[in-house]
Amino acid sequence: IKPTSSILTPRQSIDRDNQNVDVVTKGRHDPCVGIRGVPVAEAMMSLVLADLLMRHKAQCSFDLS
Incomplete structure (x- = not known):
C-alpha cells in the first residue's frame, strides 16, 4: 500500500493569536496505513x-447421467 502524499505547497493559515502564517509540510506523513489497508484486503x-x-x-455442476 502506497503512503499518502503530503501537500508540499506552502499554505496560508492563522495561528492562535490570529496572525497570518505559512504552513509548510516537510517529508511524507501518513497517520495510519491500517485504516486504508483493511478495505483493500477485504475486497481482495x-x-x-x-x-x-x-x-x-x-x-462440479455438470450432470453426466
Whole structure:
C-alpha cells in the first residue's frame, strides 16, 4: 500500500493569536496505513472467494447421467 502524499505547497493559515502564517509540510506523513489497508484486503479476499466459487460450480455442476 502506497503512503499518502503530503501537500508540499506552502499554505496560508492563522495561528492562535490570529496572525497570518505559512504552513509548510516537510517529508511524507501518513497517520495510519491500517485504516486504508483493511478495505483493500477485504475486497481482495472477496474476489478470491468469488473466483473459487465460480471454479467449483464450473467443475462440479455438470450432470453426466
